[in-house]
Amino acid sequence: MEYRPLGESGLTVSVIGMGCWPMAGVGWTGIDDEASLAALEAAMDGGITLIDTAYMYGRNGESERLVGRAIAGRRDQIVLATKCGLYWDGTTLLRDSSRKRILEQVEESLRRLNTDYIDLYQVHAPDEDTPFEETAATLAELKAQGKIRAIGVSNYDVAQMKTFAGQAPLHSDQPPYNPLIRDIEAEILPHCRDNNIGVISYWPLYKGLLTGKYGRGHRFPEGDSRNEDPRFQGEELAGTLDTLDRLKPIGDAYGKSLAQLIIHWIARQPGITSVLCGATRPAHVEQNIEAVGWQLSGEHQRQVDEILADLGD
Template sequence: MEYQELGTSGVAVSRITFGSWAAGGWMWGGTEQNDAVGAIHASYDLGVTSIDTAPVYGMGFSEQIVGEAIKSLPRDKVQILTKFGMRWDLAKGDFAMKTKDNNGHDLDVYKYAGRDSIIKECEDSLRRLGTDYIDLYQQHWPDVTTPIDETMEAVMRLIEQGKVRAAGVSNYSVAQMQEAEKTLNIASNQVPYSMVRRDIEQDLVPFCMEHNKAILVYSPLQLGLLTGKMKPGQEFGDGDLRRGHRLFTPESVTRVNAMLNKIRPLAETKNVTLGQLVLRWTLAQPGITVALVGARNPEQAVQNARAIDLQLSFEELDFINKQLAALQPA
């Protein structure tokens, strides 16, 4: 495994990090707790020491699963990355979405990052995770109703109290990062990025590289689209976030599969899956620090972790980039 420090925070993480959104079941059609714990342990055995979670994943369930998984692991060898600022139990802040919990009950979720809310959320997360500190505490989404300096001051207090080691943000623009930096040293920004979603290369990547900020990318396999296993016209159930997604239309899946078929021979000659090739390409891109990858079971977790063993030459990366350049935009 490869490890990298998040900015200048002193917190080093595995470049492949276990993403536990699907483990929480929410928006992914349920979960099996034993499979999720086994997946985290299988990842750890291959050097994936970092786990990313959030309270809103399963309304606390994902954090509970992570807490269960790390009970038997040495805490100082594991990095827990969690988040704050998405409240389903408080109607305050910026309305985010209507959703359902894992039991099918309707919920309204709000983006809210007021001072008192953050303090409460941190205590709740520590309890669910069964730990007394969080390695990276990230604001899940910007909250337009709360000044950024108020949010960052609250996180700074948590750092001073030893409950948080480093501060991060998620889904922040460059301007929002600059505003946050006036109050607190931000270690990282967690944003979506994949072969078919590369808009951060325009401004966020250059900014983070210039200012030594880590970029943690989520959905590097584009919700499974880049595994090559999706079929045009594939049906997704109610509550699955891929249902109605523009990249999952039959036309888009057909286009992406055509591109994947061009790079598939490279994966075969390397004796790796398409997913592993995509992950390695992602980590080879300038400014990308970490790829967050989910797994529902130990087999998937092992496959994800082993992507790091793949080495790609400049010529091979160039070949992949040429196929991507020819991909018609969705």
């Protein structure tokens, strides 16, 4: 495993991070807590230090609770990242990054995670009804108290990051990034590189789509939100699968799967600090760890770039 500094936070994180959304069981079906715990074990055994969860992962904090169980006894080896500012009202997801809400959420997250500090505390998404300065000042206050060690945001644009950073140190951003969704290359990645802000990217496999394992006409079990996602349907899916078919022989030449090749490509993009890979099965985690620690030849790198250029929005 390779490790990189997370902006100016003083933290060092594994280039592959463990994403703990799927194990929350919201919108994903067939989740098994024991398998999720085994996946977390496999992550830590394989050298993953960055574990990413959130207050809203699970209608009642299921993901944070599982993470809390998994890291017991290994807390000091882990960079524990969670997020605030979103919460469930029944099945409706609401935003609130006010000082009052964050001060409540951080205490609840600390209890669920069974720890007295969070390494990286991230604002989950911009809340236009709360001044960004108020949100930033609240996280700075928590950092001064030692409850959190580093401060991040997620899903912010550059202007929002600048406003936030006027009030508190900003150590990381967490945006979506994969060969299908490349908007951050225009402004966000350059801004983060120029300002030494770490970038923890999410959706590397676009919810499993970029593994190529969900073929044309695939239907998920009822209740799986991917059945409603246009990228998993019809022409859009067929176009993506055609492109992945062209990529596959390159992965084969290195004994690597499509998932490993895609994660590898993301981890090599300038400005990316860590790639969050979601998983609920140990075998997936073990494969994702093997996405780094090897290199494509210059010619193969060029071919991969050329093929993936056909996928972006």
